Amino acid sequence: MTGTRYSYLGPEGTFSEEALRTLPDAADGALLPARTVPEALDAVRTNDADAALVPLENSVGGAVPVTIDDLAAGSPLQIVREVVLPIRFVFAARPGTAPADVRSVAAHPQASAQCREWLRRTVPDATVVDVLSNATAAVRTAAGEYDAALSTPLAARRNGLELLAEGVADHPDAMTRFAVVTRPAPPPPPTGNDVTTLAVYIRHDQVGALLAVLTELAVRGINMTRIESRPTGERLGRYCFFLDCTGHVADERMGAALAGLHRICADVKFFGSYPRAGGEPPVPPPAGMADRDFADATAWLDRIRAGKPD
């Protein structure tokens, strides 16, 4: 078999599989469900898979700590692509079930959290029962354990459920960002609209340590789109910061910012530069921050160092 081997956060039928199937080469590839995010990532590290697709961030639930922690703690991997998937659930039941008959709803806790208002309005008297995945909700509803499931379209169809409602979500724009992760490799080329993901470990837990980190970004016109302090696991109160920044490691300004962080921080981990998913137009660099501005400044510096000012 010559296709790409993809591990992903299983079981089959979750949004992860749905996201994976948006990739052009997934159709010809091997899709390998993993029980956990660490297992999906380890499959790449051990060369049992070529790439992994794992959730990175949810517009409702926030960052997915396990993904980012595993990227930080394990041997280096690299994000090469992001996939953004609208999160819409289906409300599904065995054929023949009328909405008014639904007394119990199986749902993953994150799913029921994202559809709380909808459930209140639609099945105010039903009991919501936590299950361990969106796919499980469909499986156990098909098995007759529950009257209905909040699940994914994929899982509902595979388990022969009938859709009582589609596009279910309290926040109609809820999305999840997934990362496609490989072993370390030169990043995909810059597109002008890229994201760089990294972790910085500050030297001291001091006033202004994070301010110094953000200043390194700001002086190069780098926009930070996500930040999260994470305990280093050593003890409560010791943190590193996970950041998403606008730009690509191949950009001069991002390179300068990363090198600056490397100098002032105890450690910096680079998790990849990759095209931003979604159709927003690329943002040009601020005044003075384009690659040619860096080249001009370096040439000028060379001249004054040589005693040949303009």
Added chain:
Amino acid sequence: MTGTRYSYLGPEGTFSEEALRTLPDAADGALLPARTVPEALDAVRTNDADAALVPLENSVGGAVPVTIDDLAAGSPLQIVREVVLPIRFVFAARPGTAPADVRSVAAHPQASAQCREWLRRTVPDATVVDVLSNATAAVRTAAGEYDAALSTPLAARRNGLELLAEGVADHPDAMTRFAVVTRPAPPPPPTGNDVTTLAVYIRHDQVGALLAVLTELAVRGINMTRIESRPTGERLGRYCFFLDCTGHVADERMGAALAGLHRICADVKFFGSYPRAGGEPPVPPPAGMADRDFADATAWLDRIRAGKPD
């Protein structure tokens, strides 16, 4: 009944109950398990409980988004106290089970994540099965569904399990911070070693918006000990920031910082000032940041405005 009515994240036997039982007045109070964090908090809002104890942050798993999101989205509540609990699991089985006999282990996914190395070393061949809470792990092991459980001491004892191991944790210093939450009230008095928790909503998703927030803190010598950008739920890429800061709203410098944030941000939500749990000694304010420095500066300003400089 005159005791305090506490709602908490159930079911019975979880670490939340264990944390709650460290409170002096919990012994005489009513302890009301809730199915979810939002339900525990809503019980306070509806006056079905006087206070709620809910998890805020885990030294391994990071912030608990559901707690912070519910505080931000619902009607105002206030953190009045934090409880920090060391997270040590017990490995427990029905009486008579030998460690070598364990083929299946029931565990909440966060519990198995925090004991991953320990499980690998101790029961390398056992299957780890996800269940929905630490208490459930004990219940279903007692029922014979699984050979052993990763659970809490409380749940193991209540379900008649025998401890095969105690103090189980990959990170021996792993802890969870819980918040005790009430309806809005004047904060407990400053102790000199306090935490203030808040959410700030930035006006624009721009370079330097967070830098401006941190600068408001830094110019008053306020140390930020935790930060997390959270999607506002509107769409991916729109964030607010949840912050833990050192100091108390009654301190002049914290008041000035909060007022400054209120001026430059689209919104600021104050979630409480409360004593920092744990025995670290109070940190004196930096030079120029004590209450008397603020009073001196105000008096000086009054004098120059009145045309009476020193």
Added chain:
Amino acid sequence: MTGTRYSYLGPEGTFSEEALRTLPDAADGALLPARTVPEALDAVRTNDADAALVPLENSVGGAVPVTIDDLAAGSPLQIVREVVLPIRFVFAARPGTAPADVRSVAAHPQASAQCREWLRRTVPDATVVDVLSNATAAVRTAAGEYDAALSTPLAARRNGLELLAEGVADHPDAMTRFAVVTRPAPPPPPTGNDVTTLAVYIRHDQVGALLAVLTELAVRGINMTRIESRPTGERLGRYCFFLDCTGHVADERMGAALAGLHRICADVKFFGSYPRAGGEPPVPPPAGMADRDFADATAWLDRIRAGKPD
């Protein structure tokens, strides 16, 4: 005599007198020339004058150190008004002198510096002789010591000289700012387009000390229009900073900035808030920095301190 007694940097006929005569109440006042700026200011301190008019800054020659040093070192005085005067010299000679006959030109060194190109073009072969004031140049030319003078219109007229050229200046927009200085008094009311002048003495000669000063201004949206580090006189390398800032001490944001500086600096000296001379329209405060924003923030802070959030 009931008019205001004004001391000013003499001798008679300098630009200082010209500037003074632009004040409405100067016509009825006593105009007292002083030999030096310190003497002009001391006359106010000793109540021999009600106010002094002294040069503060020249658009070509820069700040006038002696004025600012005397304000800083002596007992408190206060700038209540600024006068901005276009600096145009006259080129004048005894009646009957033809331009081609001019072989020597008397000029104050600052005057000849500001007209260097003009002199080169107009009297390329003349010798320029330094004299101690613009008025002296006219006096000594009238006395026949020199063929021509670069001087002020006032001094040329009083000494009976004939104008060979008017409006002489290499930079046609050259101006001098003069300050009207009184004993300490409540500042004139804010106009929406005011300047505040001050001196800050930093605690340590360290990386970032000035950055901290500017940050105190920037977080309140205060624009700094002039800065000068000045040796404190103690030894080379120890500095204070003289600043002109946009805004009035009665503005909330300026008050907050000044109070912040008072807290972080070894000393702050306030030299006055006064209307900006010149017709530029007032600049509204940046977002979040108007007085009502400060009032809103304070009211909000009071509410959260009282346990009554919005």
Added chain:
Amino acid sequence: MTGTRYSYLGPEGTFSEEALRTLPDAADGALLPARTVPEALDAVRTNDADAALVPLENSVGGAVPVTIDDLAAGSPLQIVREVVLPIRFVFAARPGTAPADVRSVAAHPQASAQCREWLRRTVPDATVVDVLSNATAAVRTAAGEYDAALSTPLAARRNGLELLAEGVADHPDAMTRFAVVTRPAPPPPPTGNDVTTLAVYIRHDQVGALLAVLTELAVRGINMTRIESRPTGERLGRYCFFLDCTGHVADERMGAALAGLHRICADVKFFGSYPRAGGEPPVPPPAGMADRDFADATAWLDRIRAGKPD
């Protein structure tokens, strides 16, 4: 003649000549007094001199605007050395004059300003008369025009005056910094204790423009020891900034700071890197700012760009 040709701010006998004579190669060189600083500098530009010695800054009087303006406005020149001279005046008279006989004192206005208290104490009844240089004071006293002179040791000796007092100064540590200026050339090698002098022209007269400049320095651990906003000559309120910074253009951190300024500013003029005069020990760069830290960061950046993280 093979010695170095030095132009300097004359006339003979001023502190400039005294400073020049501290240079080892001045003894064999040609010393060419110039009437003004611009003339001294122009002599270098036209190759009538190899170097110029001109005053840069006085610990009492502050910066010497004319020097810095001429460096900024004229064709490029470069500071290669600084000379710091203690400023002590002599109080001198014709032989036979008793202190009690002194009724008039000739002094340059800066000299009398620096000895104001001393004159008040010593010759309270004498009239102080302004003259145009310290040397002139001696010449005219020798000629019998005045009873005594505040002057330099050199000028007093050459004019045959007798010293009534030596080491005269209100501030015993008053000093003047002089710059030795040549045509552009590669800077002298770094010594570990160097100064870099430059001018930056900001793009807009906006809140935070200078803050951005200082931030470029601060993020590289560059200490600024002197700053002065100077009108650009265009109109009042438009400024550039003259800066002295600690470090050498050949240092990685200074190079990075200068390149950063070049990117964000309308213009940057480099006036030289040269050893700091005076015996203060060299200050090591802050953590993360040594040349090897820059080299490490660049190597790390190269690795992550190549897909070969640590």
